[in-house]
Amino acid sequence: MVTVAAIGLARPISAQQGFTNAFPPEEFAARRAKVMTAIGDGVAIMQGATERPGESPLRQSNQFFYVTGIVEPRALLIIDGKTKRATLFIAPKTPARERAIGPYLGVDDASVKLTGIDAIAPRDSFAPALALIAADARVIFTPLQPEVLGSESVGDVQGHVRITKSDPWDGRVSREEAFVAHVKEAAPKSEIKPLDPILNTLRAVKSPREIAVIRDATRLGGLGIMEVMRDAEPGMHEYELEAAAEYVYKRGGAYGESYFPLIADGPNMPYTHYHKNLALLKDGDLVQFDWAPDIANYTTDVTRVFPANGKFTARQREYYTIYLRLYQALMTSIRVHVTGREIMDSAVVKMDKIMAAYHFSDPRIKSAAEAFVQRYRRKTDGTGLRATLGHSVGMEVHDVANPTVTLEPGYIFTIEPQMTMEGGELSVRLEDMILMTDTGYENMSAFIPIEIADIEKLMAQPGLGTHALKLPSRR
Numbered sequence: 485m486v487t488v489a490a491i492g493l494a495r496p497i498s499a500q501q502g503f504t505n506a507f508p509p510e511e512f513a514a515r516r517a518k519v520m521t522a523i524g525d526g527v528a529i530m531q532g533a534t535e536r537p538g539e540s541p542l543r544q545s546n547q548f549f550y551v552t553g554i555v556e557p558r559a560l561l562i563i564d565g566k567t568k569r570a571t572l573f574i575a576p577k578t579p580a581r582e583r584a585i586g587p588y589l590g591v592d593d594a595s596v597k598l599t600g601i602d603a604i605a606p607r608d609s610f611a612p613a614l615a616l617i618a619a620d621a622r623v624i625f626t627p628l629q630p631e632v633l634g635s636e637s638v639g640d641v642q643g644h645v646r647i648t649k650s651d652p653w654d655g656r657v658s659r660e661e662a663f664v665a666h667v668k669e670a671a672p673k674s675e676i677k678p679l680d681p682i683l684n685t686l687r688a689v690k691s692p693r694e695i696a697v698i699r700d701a702t703r704l705g706g707l708g709i710m711e712v713m714r715d716a717e718p719g720m721h722e723y724e725l726e727a728a729a730e731y732v733y734k735r736g737g738a739y740g741e742s743y744f745p746l747i748a749d750g751p752n753m754p755y756t757h758y759h760k761n762l763a764l765l766k767d768g769d770l771v772q773f774d775w776a777p778d779i780a781n782y783t784t785d786v787t788r789v790f791p792a793n794g795k796f797t798a799r800q801r802e803y804y805t806i807y808l809r810l811y812q813a814l815m816t817s818i819r820v821h822v823t824g825r826e827i828m829d830s831a832v833v834k835m836d837k838i839m840a841a842y843h844f845s846d847p848r849i850k851s852a853a854e855a856f857v858q859r860y861r862r863k864t865d866g867t868g869l870r871a872t873l874g875h876s877v878g879m880e881v882h883d884v885a886n887p888t889v890t891l892e893p894g895y896i897f898t899i900e901p902q903m904t905m906e907g908g909e910l911s912v913r914l915e916d917m918i919l920m921t922d923t924g925y926e927n928m929s930a931f932i933p934i935e936i937a938d939i940e941k942l943m944a945q946p947g948l949g950t951h952a953l954k955l956p957s958r959r
Contacts, residue, residue, distance in 0.1 A: 502554060502555055502556040502574075502588045502589030502595075503553055503554060503555065503589065503595075503598050503599045504549070504553040504554075504555060504780065504781070506553070506697060506780030506781065507553060507693050507697075507780075508600075509553070509598070509599055509600025510600060511553075511691065511693055512550075512551060512552055512553045512599075512600060513600045514691075515550060515551050515686060516551050516552075516563055516570050517568075518686055519551060519563050519565075519679075519682060519683070519686070520563060520564070520565045520568050521565075522682045523563070523565040523623070523625050523679075523682070524565050524623075525565050525566045525622065525623075526565050526622055526623035526624065526625055526677070527562055527563065527564050527565060527566075527617050527622055527623070527624055527625070528561075528562070528563040528565070528624075528625040528626065528679050528682075529560070529561070529562055529563075529614070529617075529624055529625070529626045529667065530547065530548050530551070530560070530561045530563075530626060530627060530679070531548070531558070531559070531560055531561075531659070531663050532544055532545060532548040532552075532554060532556065532557070532558060532559035532560070532561070533545040533548065533557065533558075533631060533633060534557055534558055534659075535557035535558070542555055542556075542557055543633045543634040543740065543781075544633075544781070545631035545632060545633060546631075546632045546633075546687075546781065546879040546880060547627050547629075547631070547632070547679075547680070547683050548561065548631075549781050549879070550683060550686075550687060550879065551563070551683070552572065552599070552601070553599065554572060554574075554589070554599065554601075556574050556575075556588065556589050558574075558575065558607065559572060559573065559574050559607075560572070560573040560574075560607060560610045561573070562610075562613060562614075562617075566622075569602040569603065570601055570602050570603075571601070571602060571603045571604070571605055571613065572599070572601045572603070572604045572605070573604075573605050573606065573607045573609060573610040573613075574589055574591065574604065574606070574607055575606070575607045576590070576591050576606050576607075577590045577591075589604070590604075591604050591605060591606050592604070611670070614667070614670050614671060615670065617671060617674065618670055618671030618672070618673065618674055621671075621673035621674055622674055623674060623675045623677060624667060624671060624674045624675070624676050624677070625676075625677045625678070625679040625682070626660075626663070626664060626667065626676065626677075626678075626679050627660055627678070627679050627680050627683070628660055628664065628678045628679075628680060629641075629642065629660065629678075629680045630642060630644075630645045630658045630659070630660055631658075631659060631660065632879075632880055634739075634740045634741070634778060634781075635740065635741055635742065635743050635744065635778075636880065637743075637880040637881055637882035637883070638880060638882075638884070639882055640882075645657075645658045664676060684884035684885070684887075685884075685887045687878060687879065687883070687884050688876065688878070688883070688884050688885065688886060688887045688895065689887065689892070689893075689894040689895060690878060690894050690895070690896055690919075691894075694782065694878070695894070695896070695919060697779055697780045697782045698779075698782050698783075698784060698877070698878070698896060698917070698919075698928070699919075699928050700779050700780075701738075701742070701776065701777055701778065701779035701782055701783060701784040702776075702784040702786065702917045702928040702929050703928075703931075704732070704733060704736040704737070704738060704777050704779065704784075705733075705742075705775075705776035705777055705784045705786050705929075706786060706929055706931055706932040707732050707736065708728075708729035708730075708732040708733050708775070708776075708777065709729065709773055709786060709788050709932055710932060710933070710942060711728050711729065711731075711732050711947060711948060712725045712728050712729050712773050712947075713773075713788070713790050713933070713939065713942050713943050713947075714942060714943060714945050714946065714947030714948070715728040715947030715948050715949045716765060716771060716790065716792055716794070716943065716947070717765070717792065717793065717794075717949070718764075718765050718766055718767040718769075718792050718793050719764060719765065720764070720765045720792075720949075721761070721762060721763065721764055721765070722747040722748070722749055722752075722760075722761040722762060722763050722764075722765070722771075723745075723747070723761040723762065724949075725747050725765075725771070725773060726745045726747055726761055726775065728947065728948050728949070729745070729773075729775055731948065733777035736777070737779065738777035738778060738779060739777075739778045739779060739780060739781065740777070740778040741775070741776070741777060741778055742775075742776040742777060742778050742783035742784060742785060742881045743775070743776070743783075743785075743881045744759045744775075745759060745761055745774075745775035746758060746759050746772070746773075746774035746775060746787075747759075747761045747771070747772070747773055747774070747775065748763075748771070748772045748774075749763045749764070749765050749766065749769050749770075749771050749792065750763075750766060750769035750770060750771075750792075751763075751908065752772075753770065753771075753772045753789075753904075753908075753911040753912075753913075754902075754904045754908040754911040756902065756913070765792040766792060767792065767793050768791075768792070768793065768797060769791070769792045770789055770790070770791055770792070770796075770800060770804075770910070770912070771789065771790055771791070771792050772787065772788075772789050772911075772912075772913060773787065773788055773789075773790070774786075774787040774913075774915065776881070781879055782878065782879055783877060783878070783879065783880060783881045783883075784877065784881075784917055784928075784929075785875075785877050785881050785898050785900075785915060785917065786898075786915055786916060786917060786929045786932060787900065787913055787914055787915035788914065788932060788933070788934065788939075789804065789912050789913070789914060790939050790943060791939075791940075791943075794940060794943035794944060795940060796936055796939075796940070799846070799849075799910075800910070801936060802844070802845060802846065802849055803849050803852070803905070803910045803912065804912055804936065805936065806838075806839075806842055806844075806849065806853045807853070807856070807903045807912045807914075808914070808934065808935070809838045809842070810835050810838060810839075810853065810856055810857065810901075810903070811899075811901060811914055813831045813834035813835045813838060814827070814828075814831045814860075814873070814899055814901065815899065815916070815927070816831075816834070817830040817831040817834065818873075818891070818899075818918060818924070818925050819891075819924060819925075820891055820892065820893060820920050820921065820922065820923065820924055820925065821890050821891070821892065822890055822891060823889055823890050823891075824872065824873045824891070825862075827873065827891075828860045828862075828871060828873070829862060831860055832857065832860050832861050832862075835857045835860070836857070839853060839854070839857060848905055848906065848909075849905065849910075851905075851906065852903055852904065852905040852906065852910070853903065855903075856901065856903040859871040859901075871901075873897065873899050874897050874898040874899040874900045874915070874918075875897060875898060875900075876895070876896065876897050877896050877897060877898055877917060878896060883896075891920045891925075892920060893920050893921055893922050894919075894920065895919075895920045896917065896918065896919050896920070896928075897918055898915050898916060898917055898918065899915065899916060899918065900913060900914070900915040901913070901914075914934065916928075916929045916930070917929045
């Protein structure tokens with residue numbers, strides 16, 4: 485039995501002296517070298533995230549972190565494709581800031597050695613460096629996508645920027661748009677090109693070190709879900725399950741959260757991104773738990789469903805079991821070097837056999853299962869709901885897209901199909917983390933109970949609530 489006492493497995497993340505300890509400097513140097521190859525004789529220019537406006541820790545933007553590992557506010561970076569050198573521009577140290585936060589990066593040889601950056605210069609020397617680039621009218625690559633911080637994905641942020649710009653009572657542009665405008669003013673003869681396609685292509689295929697961190701995050705997320713199952717009982721609020729998982733995540737070294745907690749009891753389960761988390765768990769209801777930690781700026785995404793009282797009813801068993809068997813038909817159809825459409829075509833053949841052999845006692849359950857299968861069936865007439873395997877996972881929970889049509893080694897994604905009965909009486913959505921390998925795939929979250937017997941056995945074990953002080957609700 486894996487318990488809370490056995491959590492000490494994750495790699496705690498810290499920004500020691502402004503540089504992450506998640507990866508060695510050579511990991512970031514290798515990424516910058518690939519950027520240099522991609523930009524030719526051009527230069528890549530990037531800005532890091534700002535300090536937080538309140539008492540919150542700095543979380544570096546994903547694109548900047550990916551090529552530097554630097555966790556310093558308002559840092560600037562030039563990657564020179566011609567000289568094959570990278571220069572970081574940061575604010576010089578001040579005694580007041582060091583007294584407040586402790587040691588951090590300085591403009592010195594020690595920081596150069598720590599980070600693996602070729603040179604570190606004062607931030608006010610960035611303008612003269614840009615002037616030299618402008619004098620040669622060199623091509624400048626820079627991110628045009630809005631920056632993505634913790635608990636965010638680029639699609640979400642792009643939507644927010646779009647709404648903000650079109651709001652007649654707001655109208656702000658993104659930091660990236662403002663930055664590009666300044667760069668164009670300083671280098672009017674330089675062509676500006678987007679750096680994001682280059683970085684996104686690199687980020688989509690994970691290195692062995694990245695895979696190890698994502699596996700850590702998935703393991704910790706799984707332990708949190710398992711503790712939630714032990715802890716759950718009717719009469720608890722959804723947010724109390726959040727508390728049990730958060731304890732596990734923090735105890736295991738989580739840097740933050742991959743996304744907001746999606747904890748849904750019974751009637752709330754059909755809503756894919758329900759996150760109010762205020763409802764009471766009722767006896768006889770199912771619960772859907774979808775929340776995960778962030779380890780070293782990398783995310784995971786796993787979902788499990790379980791009964792609030794620890795025992796599935798006969799009706800829930802019938803519904804959950806047919807869903808699970810259809811879900812497993814998808815899982816067992818995943819193969820390397822093939823397209824998602826090929827996987828779905830193979831899965832539908834298996835699903836048809838499962839459906840023909842399954843004993844349905846309720847026509848409404850059968851109808852929900854038939855609709856589920858139909859979403860994955862190839863439609864010659866172009867009708868039917870769109871079906872996908874899921875989404876990429878990496879530095880963002882909805883990470884940069886698969887760079888190839890086929891599934892290739894090093895790509896990580898989830899499958900997360902939902903089956904909802906008409907009217908919403910019953911709904912189930914499971915989710916697992918899939919790593920494509922040279923020979924097939926690894927289900928990194930396979931250790932988290934998914935079969936009914938295993939879930940009920942786990943829920944019979946004592947949880948945190950057995951020992952924790954029961955506090956009165958203040959909501």
